[in-house]
Amino acid sequence: MSPAYRPLIPAVPEHDDSGRPVSRAYGDVYHPLAGAPAQARQVFLQGNGLPGRWRARASFTVCETGFGLGLSFLALWQAWREDPQRPRRLHVVSVEAHPFSREDLRAMLARHAPACQRGLADALLAQWPPLLPGLHRLEFEGGALTLTLGFGWAEELVPRLAARVDAYFLDGFAPAGNPAMWSAALLRQLGELAAPDATLATWCSAGAVRRALADAGFAVTRREGVGGKRHITVGVRTAGAGPAASDAAPAGAPRHALVVGGGPAGAGVAQALALRGWRVTVLDACGARGLHAGHLAAACTPLLARDDNARARLSRAGSRRALARWQGLPEQAAPSVCGTVQVARDAQREAGLSALLQTLAFPAGWVRQVCAAQASELAGMPVRRGGLFLAEGMLVRPAPLLAALLETPGVQCLAGSVAALAAGHGLWHARDEQGRTLASAPVAVIANAAGAPALLASAAGGLQAWPALARAHALAGEVTQLPAAALGGGPRCIVGGEGYLLPAQQGWCVAGSTYVHGAAASAVTPAGQASNLGKAAGLLDFDPPDPPPQGWPGWAGWRAVLPGRLPAIGAVPGQAGLWLACGYASRGFSWSALAGDVIGAALEGEPMPLERDLLKAVGPR
Template sequence: MSDNYEALIPAQIAFNEQGVPLSTTFGDVYHPQWGALEQAARVFLHGNHLPERWQGKETFTVCETGFGLGNNFFALWQAWRGDPRRSSRLHVLSFEAHPLTREDLQCVVMRTLPEPEKALAAQLIDAWPPLLPGLHRLEFEGGRLTLTLAFGTVARLARQASAGVDAFFLDGFAPRVNPDMWTRALFGQLVRMANSGATMATWCCTGDVRRGLRDAGFLVSKIPGHGGKREITVGVLRPGMGRYCSPGAGQEDVLVVGGGLAGAGVAHALAVRGHTVTVMDPVFAQGLGASHKGHIAAAITPVISRDDDIRSRLSRAGVARALHRWQGLEGEARPLRCGTIELVSDAARAAVRRESLARLAFPSEWVRWLDVAEASQRAGRCLASGGLWFADGQRVQPPALIEALLSHPRIRCMAGEASSLERDNAAGWIAMDAQGNTRVSAGQVVLANAAQAVALLSTIPGILRRPKFEAMYRLAGQVSFYSGADGDSTRVVLAGDGYCLPAQHACFVGGSTYLPDAQTSEVTVQGRADINKKVAGLLNVIPSRLTRSSNAADGWAGWRAAVADRLPVIGRIDEVPGLWLACAYGSRGLSWAPLAGDIIGASLNQEPLPLERELLRSIFPR
C-alpha cells in the first residue's frame, strides 16, 4: 500500500498592484512584470540554446520544475511549431505541486496571453486533467508534442519520474519562499534523468543554487540577464555524464504475439508512434475481433482505496489512457462515457468509503458520493442504496474496439501461432511455427498472449526464472445477456457485487462469474443463476423480473489470466534485447491495455514514461 500519500492542494491565484499573477501559498509572482513569454524566450529558450539544439533530431525532451501558468510551455510550443527544422517529436515533463483547476487556468491565461498563444492555451485547457496526484500525459500536434504533468511535491515526484532529458527549465518560486525546488537532492534527480550534453537555465543566481548544480554535475556559468535581472544561470552536464540517446528511436519493426485486448492495445500504441507492427494469433482466421466474438459489452471503471494503493493508482492511470486513446475512435468502437456508480449497501462500508473520499480529497468531478436519491436519478431507476460516482466509467464493445485498434494502416494481422522464438543478431527476433518454419522476424517482440506467454518465453535460451510470472493461472468466467430498453436496465454502469451495463440494441449485459479451477470456459445454467442474483440486486428487482435477451446466445464466456497480486505484468525482459511482456490482465484488461501500450511505446521512443517508477516496479516481470 502507498504509505506516502499526499493530497493535492490546488493553487490559489491573486494579482498584485501591477496586475501580475501571484501565488497566495508562496507569496511570490508567477513571472516578472516585464513579461512571462519574454522571460521564457530570454531565460529558458536562449539559455538552453533553443531552437538550435533540437534541429534535425528525431526527439527532444525538456524538463521543467514548476509548470505554474504554463507560460514556458506555450513559448516552447510556439517556438517548436514555428521552426521548419524542428525535431520530429518534442516531449515536456513538468512538475507542479499546486496546479490550477481548469477554470482558474482558463481565467488567468486567457486574460494574460497574446492571441497566438491563446490558441495554444485553448488546446491545453481542453485537455487539462482532473487534479489527481501523479503523472498525467497530454498529447498535441497529432502526438508529436507531449506534455507529462507531474502533480505533487517535486521532492517525491522527481524520484518517481523517468525520462531522458536534453534541457532543463528551473523555474520554481524563489528559494527564500520555496526552498524544496532548489535542493541538491532535486538537482541529483534531474541529473539522473539527463541525457549526455544536457543543458539547464534558470533566472536564479544565488550562490547556494549554483553550488548545488555544480555538485550535481553541471558546469555552471552566468550570462547577462534582462529586465530586472542583471544575470541568469546556465549550465551544461559535465562530459562523461548522462544517458546515451540513440538516434533512431521509433523506427524498429515490432512483432506482437496475441490478438486480444492486450495485443491490440500494444499494437495500436506502437503504430501511432510510427512503428510497423505485425500481430500474430490463430484467432484471426475468424476475424480481427474474434478473440471476443459475441462479447456484447464490458465495463471500464477506476477504483479507489483508503490509502491510494498501487492497484488504485494503476487503475486511474489506465482509465485515463483509455479515455485519451479510444474516445477518438468512430462508431461502436468508441467507448460510451456513461459513468459508473459503485453501489454500497452496507452502512459500515459506506462510512469507510466516505471517510476515504474525505482523506483523499480527489476532485468531485472525478469521484464523489451519491445518496440513494442522487444515485437513482443518475441511473434512471429506483435503486436500493447510494455509492461512489465515477464520471469516467465507460461501456465498451470489445469486438468493435479490438477490430478498430488493429485496423491501423501500420498494423498487419497474421493468422498463425508462434511456437518458439529465437534471437538472431542480424534479423532481430524470429517467430517460428510448430514445424520450425520462420513466420515473422522483427527487431522487437511483445508477448501479449495471456497464459500462453509462459510456455513461449520458456523456448528462449538464457531467460531467468520469474516465479510470479511462471505461476500465472487462468480463471473462467461468463456474462449474461438480458432483454430490455434503457428504462429496463440503467443509464450508467452499476457495480458492486457484479455489474450491470446500459442497454444497447434492446439488450443489456450483466456479470460475472469467476471459476479458478475450470477445465472449460462456457455459459452454464448455474453461472446464469449466479449472475441473475447479482444483477437483480443492483437493479433493485426480484430475479424473476429479468428476461433473457432475444439474442441467440444467453451470454458469453471467456478466460482471464492473472498472477498472485492481480496486477498486470508489463515490461522489458532485461536479459535479452528487444523482448517485452504485456499479460496477466485478469478482469481489468480494458484498463491495462492502453496503459501497457503507452509504457512500451514510450520506452521504445525515448519519451517520458507515463507512470511513476514505483508503479512500474510493481508490474515489472519477475
C-alpha cells in the same frame, strides 16, 4: 504508495496590485513584470540554446519544474512550431504541486497568454486533466508534441520520473518561500535524468542554488538578468556524466514489431507502436476476428484506495489513458463515458466512504459520494445502497474497439497459432507447432494472455527468473445478456460492486461476471447465468426476468491472472528485443492503452507515462 500520501492542493487564482499573478502561499509571483513570454524566450529558450540545439535531432526532451500557468510551455510549443528545422518529436515533462483547475486556468490564460498563443492555450485547455495526483500524458500535433504533467510535490515526483532530459527549465517559486524546489537533493535527482549534453536555465542566481547545480553535475554560469532580475543562471552537463538508462531501440534499427495476441493487450500495443510510425505484425489464433467476438460490452472503472496504492494509481492511469487514446475512434469503437455508480458492499463500507474521499481530496467532478436515492437517479433504476459516482466510468464495446485498434495504419493482423519464439540473426521468429516460421521482427511482444508464460519459457529457456509468471493461472468467466426492455430500458450508467450491470447495447444489458478456478473450459452455463443475475439483483432492485428455455445469450472467456493481480508489462531482462504485456486479469481494457504506451515510450526513448515505482510494480517478475 507510502502511507505518507499527500493530497493535491490546487492553486488559487490571485493577482497583486500591479496585475501580476501571484501565489499568496509562497509569497511570490508567477512571472515578472516583463511578462512570462519574455522570460520564456530570454531565460529558458535562449538560456538553453534553443531552438538551435534541437535541430538535426529526431526528438528532444525538456524538463520543467513548476508548470504554473503553462506560459513557458506555450512559448516553447510556439518556438517549435515556427522552426522549420525542428525535431520530429518534442517531449516536455513538467512538475506542478499546485495545478489550477481547468476553469481557473482558462481564466488566467485569457488574461495572460499572448494573442499569438491563444490557439495553443485552447488546445491545452481542451486536454487539461482533472486534478489527480500522478502523471498525465497529453499529446498535441498528432502526437509529435507530448506533455507529461506530474501533479504532486517535486521532491516526491522527480525521483520517480523516467526520462532522458536534454534541457531544463528551472522555474519554481523563489528559494526563500519554496526551498524544497531548490534543494541539493532535488537538483541532484534532476541531474540524474540528464543526457550527456544537457543544458539548464533558470532566473534564480542564488549562490546556494548554483553550488547545488555544480554538485549535480553541471558547469554553471551567471549571466546578466532580464525582467527585473539582476542575474540568471545557465549550465551545461559536465563531461563524463552518463546518460540516463534507456530501453529505446538503437538509432537506425528497423521499426518493426511482432505482437503475439490480438486481444486487449496485443491490440493496445499494436496501436501505440503504429501511432509512433512502427510497422506491426499481429499474430492471433483467431486472426482479426479475435476472441472477443460476441462480447457485447465491458466496463472501465478506476479503483480507489485510502493510501492511493499501486493498483489504484495504475487503474486511474489506465482508465485516463484509454479515454485519451480511444475517444477519437469511430463511433462504435470509441468508449462511452457514461459514469459508474460503484455500490458499497454493505452499510458499514458505505459509512466509510466520506472519510476515504476526505483523505484523497480528489475533485468532486471526478468522484463523489452518493446516497441510494442519488445513485438511483443517476442510474435511472432503483439502486439498493449508496456508494461512489465516478464520472469518467467508461463502457467499451470489445469487438468494434479491438477491430479499430488492429486497423490502425501500419498494423497487419494475421491468423496463426504461435507455439514458440526463437531468437536468431537479430530477429525474433514466431513458430507454430510444426516449427514453421509465421513471422519475424527485431522486436517481439508477448501479449497472448494465459499463453504468455509458456511462450516466454520457449524464448528464455524456462521461467526460473520469473516466479510470478510461473505462477500465472487462467480464470474462466462469463457474462450474461438481459433484454433491456425487461429492465425498463436498463441503467443509464454502469452500476458496479459485487458484479455489474451495464447500459443497454443493441437492446441488451450485460450482467457479470463469474470467476471460475480450475475450469477445463470457459462456457456460458445455466449456473453462471444464475450467478450473474444474482449479482445484478444484489446491486439494483429489480425482478430478474425468467430466462427462455435455451437460456440468455452471453459470452465466455479467460482471464490471465498473476499473483497480486497486477499485469506484467515491460522489457524481458537478458532477452534483447523481447517484451511482455500480459496478466491483465479482469482489467484487460483498463490496462490496454496504458501498457501500449509504456512499451511504445520505452522503445522510442520518450519520457515514460508512468512513475518508476509503478513501472517496477508491473515489470516482468
